[in-house]
Amino acid sequence: MLQVGVIGATGYAGSQLVALLVNHPLVEIAYLASHSYSGKRFSEIYPSLQGGCDLLLEEEDIEEASKRCSVLFLALPHGMASHKVTKEILERCIIIDLGADYRLSNSSVYESWYKSDHGSKDLLGEAVYGLCELHRDRIGTANLIANPGCYTTCSILTLAPLVAEKLVDPTSLIIDSASGVSGAGRSEKLGSLFCEVNESYKAYSVATHRHTPEIEQELSALNGADLVVQFTPHLVPMHRGILSTCYANLKEGVSEAEITSAYRKWYAGESFIRLMGSSLPETRYVKNTNMCAIGWKVDGRTNRVIAIGAIDNLVKGAAGQAVQNMNIRCNLGEESGLASTVASPL
Ligand SMILES: NC(=O)C1=CN([C@@H]2O[C@H](COP(=O)(O)OP(=O)(O)OC[C@H]3O[C@@H](n4cnc5c(N)ncnc54)[C@H](OP(=O)(O)O)[C@@H]3O)[C@@H](O)[C@H]2O)C=CC1
Numbered sequence: 210m211l212q213v214g215v216i217g218a219t220g221y222a223g224s225q226l227v228a229l230l231v232n233h234p235l236v237e238i239a240y241l242a243s244h245s246y247s248g249k250r251f252s253e254i255y256p257s258l259q260g261g262c263d264l265l266l267e268e269e270d271i272e273e274a275s276k277r278c279s280v281l282f283l284a285l286p287h288g289m290a291s292h293k294v295t296k297e298i299l300e301r302c303i304i305i306d307l308g309a310d311y312r313l314s315n316s317s318v319y320e321s322w323y324k325s326d327h328g329s330k331d332l333l334g335e336a337v338y339g340l341c342e343l344h345r346d347r348i349g350t351a352n353l354i355a356n357p358g359c360y361t362t363c364s365i366l367t368l369a370p371l372v373a374e375k376l377v378d379p380t381s382l383i384i385d386s387a388s389g390v391s392g393a394g395r396s397e398k399l400g401s402l403f404c405e406v407n408e409s410y411k412a413y414s415v416a417t418h419r420h421t422p423e424i425e426q427e428l429s430a431l432n433g434a435d436l437v438v439q440f441t442p443h444l445v446p447m448h449r450g451i452l453s454t455c456y457a458n459l460k461e462g463v464s465e466a467e468i469t470s471a472y473r474k475w476y477a478g479e480s481f482i483r484l485m486g487s488s489l490p491e492t493r494y495v496k497n498t499n500m501c502a503i504g505w506k507v508d509g510r511t512n513r514v515i516a517i518g519a520i521d522n523l524v525k526g527a528a529g530q531a532v533q534n535m536n537i538r539c540n541l542g543e544e545s546g547l548a549s550t551v552a553s554p555l
Pocket residue numbers: 216217218219220221222223243244245246269284285286287307308309357358359391392393394395396522523526527
């Protein structure tokens with residue numbers, strides 16, 4: 210059994226990860242760390258895992274954890290991982306970081322969007338962006354895997370075939386994404402209180418959201434030249450789920466049939482992509498699963514394609530994709546532990 214650990218195990222992303230790892234047939238959890246709850250059992254914090262994961266939560270010690278584990282997942286707030294991971298740690302242990310520290314290959318772009326300094330710029334060259342469907346080969350040999358953000362996973366997967374196959378004008382991309390409140394994490398925040406979110410729907414971080422450069426980095430690579438996107442996130446009063454509605458102007462003469470073949474070509478044989486064509490996805494179709502469902506329609510009147518993607522932010526948008534990355538890296542079988550509906554502590 211592969212020995213694995215989670216630092217930040219008590220957050221929403223970390224606890225979803227623990228729930229997945231407990232049910233993974235080829236791994237054993239050797240280490241769980243928490244900031245506020247060390248000394249308690251994981252199941253005291255998440256009673257739905259009583260009998261499933263009663264491990265003691267330890268004080269965070271990444272050196273010690275990297276000696277006990279072959280794979281260590283970091284599910285910490287942004288800006289922490291880059292100050293903890295070192296070359297020596299990566300020599301003995303595979304790190305899968307669920308935060309943003311190693312997602313952007315250019316440290317100046319990171320520092321300008323995250324407004325904080327990067328703690329290990331020398332490791333950025335080693336990091337592989339862990340969007341499994343696009344970077345499977347490189348993930349297979351990486352010791353530092355940057356698990357993508359939730360909005361970004363959904364938006365990039367939805368737009369990738371259109372951009373890569375040059376079916377759309379790359380200067381015309383607009384993405385409206387909506388997320389459930391678990392996307393904001395478990396820590397106390399005014400904006401996550403029930404009365405602040407229930408019965409309401411709002412856009413936030415307009416023109417400034419930090420997932421914008423991540424989407425641009427990946428779509429630019431597929432485009433073969435830099436592009437920019439208009440990305441607007443929204444908050445929906447539901448626990449989990451992300452829906453990205455993506456608009457793009459069609460290049461002259463492109464038909465709906467060509468769009469459909471591009472999606473089929475790109476995602477042939479992918480276990481975690483569900484192509485829905487004009488039926489269009491909803492978040493409930495992918496809740497508690499590692500799937501990304503994608504649908505599309507051409508509007509002949511405006512000459513645009515509207516492509517819609519849906520994921521569960523805590524699964525394909527975080528913990529599920531982290532497990533998929535581990536499976537690829539460690540040759541465990543990409544679907545191991547990611548059964549059609551996964552266990553959830555929430
Ligand atoms: N929520 C989501 O949908 C997604 C989250 N992510 C990323 O995953 C990471 C975790 O997010 P999420 O689970 O939502 O956040 P949470 O706020 O729910 O959890 C954060 C975790 O980090 C720990 N922590 C907080 N402050 C410190 C500190 N100063 N030192 C050590 N540990 C600390 C917390 O410990 P404790 O509980 O003990 O206080 C908790 O375990 C983030 O980088 C986030 O961007 C990525 C994709 C989706």
